[in-house]
Amino acid sequence: MKGLLYYGSKNVKYSEDAPEPQIQDDNQVKIKVAYCGICGTDLHEYLDGPIFFPKEGKxxxxxxxxxxxxxxxxxSGTVVQVGKNVKGIKVGDKAxxxxxxxxxxxxxxxxxxxxxxxxxxxxxxxxxxxxxxxSFLGLGTASGGFGEYIVYGADHVVKVPESIPLDIAALVEPISVAWHAVERANFKKGQTALVLGGGPIGLATILALKGHEAGKIVCSEPALLRREFAEKLGAEVFNPMDHKDAIGDLKALVPETEGFDASFDCSGIPVTFSTSISALGAGGTAVNVAIWADKPIKYMPMCLSYEEKFATGSMGYIVKDFEEVIKALETGRIPLDAAKMMITGKVALKDTVSVGYKNLIEHKEKNVKILVSPSA
Ligand SMILES: [Zn+2]
Ligand SMILES: [Zn+2]
Known part of the structure; x- marks a missing residue:
């Protein structure tokens, strides 16, 4: 089959003779891939890997x-084969x-x-x-979505209703990362949220918050193009560079609770970490969604104690997050046209690195999600 093979850092090759994965277990499902989004993790693996992928010889x-x-x-894609013990998923299902x-x-x-x-x-x-x-499919566990077919356990496969087009369905994975983070905050309908950073993860977090029927969502982001994206998705935007007292001015946006109910650090730099805690109201929860470099930063434990705030992190997702994101898209709590705005490009499989990776690395501001279509 056609596939993009990962050999190591800066060593990714397009092949028309990649091994086509086959069902090996009666509980597996084979899917013909329609779209697969390029993730920041793919770029990290390409530039500095292997990180999740096994090292050479391992x-x-x-x-x-x-x-x-x-x-x-x-x-996202269409089921083309199911193992003989698979129930509830059949050939032809979108998933x-x-x-x-x-x-x-x-x-x-x-x-x-x-x-x-x-x-x-x-x-x-x-x-x-x-x-x-x-580990992850497409990062070591199994042959991934930059290929015509994938095979994975049926307990990981979630059906998509006909009302959600397959290009938008490819966003369910990144939105599920954000959905899990919002769940980590025990976020309730009507609560207020601060999103720090308007990159792909920050924007997905705005959508996940809409899916949770947040009261007010504020996105703090210094880059104009990213603020414009965040605003289109339905967040109020805030440029921290325009404010002498950014914390005070952020808190003033939610006067009733004197700070946000929850905050999501989608940038991962010292100032966004401290803001994620300082801009909370009493008892609020700060969730780290960003991937940090392995370096310590300054942190004052009493900044949590004085107002009994919580600070936690979020890692990946579980199947329930996928099911809830699909429900939110299906019912319009996450509007399909807002989700669609995340897709800023589509490329053919053979152009994944030369066009897709290149644009995401060199023109970060203009691109949110680029989808690869392996079966086109
Ligand atoms: Zn990803
Ligand atoms: Zn385990």
Whole structure:
């Protein structure tokens, strides 16, 4: 099949002879990929990897697979084959894939990985998104969405109703990352939220907050083009560079609670971290969604204690997040046309790196989500 094979940093090759994944287990599903979004993680793997992908000569801890493997994890498509024990999913169904690979997925790879390894502590607790051996389809566990076909466990496959077009369905994965973060804040209908950063994750967070029927959503972002995107998606925007007392002015936007109910750091720099806590009202929750460099920053524990605030982080997603995002798109809580604005480009598979990656790396401001169409 056609596929984009990942060999290592700056070494990604388009092939018309990539290995086509086959159903190996009676509980797996095969999908013909319609669209697969390019994620910041794909760019990190390309520029500085392997990070999630196994290192050269090493095996993926869940599947036992080795490089090269097809990249891409934000996919939508049509079911073309189901294993004989699969129930509730049939050939012809439109679907998306919750792409994580964790302890309980080892059962799908009997030929390539040890079967009697016990579940890790997180998986035992029912938190597979923070599995000790966490990996993803398209990042090591299995052949990914920058290829014509994928095969994955049926318990990761979520059906998409006909009313959601497959290009918008490819956004369900990145919106689920944001949805999980909003869930981590125990966010309630009508509450107020501050989103720090208007990049792809920040914009997905605005959509997830709309899906949770947030009262007021404010997006703080210094770059004009990104503020314009955030505004189109329905957030109030704030340029921190225009304010001497940014914290005071942010809090003044929600006078009744003297600060936000929840905040989402989608930038990951020291000033957005401190703002995410300072701009909260009493008892508010700050959620880190950004991926930080491995460097310590200054932090004052009493900034939480004085007003009994919470600070937490969010990692990936679970199947329930996917189901809830699809419901929100289906019912219009996340308007389809707002979601569609996230798609700023579509490229053919062979142009993934030369056009897709290049535009996302060199013209960050103008691009949110570029979709690859492997079967076109
Ligand atoms: Zn992603
Ligand atoms: Zn685990």
């Amino acid at each position: 095996k993926d801890k869940i599947s036992g697979f080795k490089l090269p493997l097809v990249e891409g994890h934000e996919l 998306v894939v919750e792409a994580s690979g964790h302890c309980s997925d080892r059962k799908y790879y009997k030929d390539t990985v040890e079967q009697n390894k016990p579940l890790c502590g997180a998986c035992k607790k029912g938190m597979p998104n923070i599995c000790r051996d966490l």
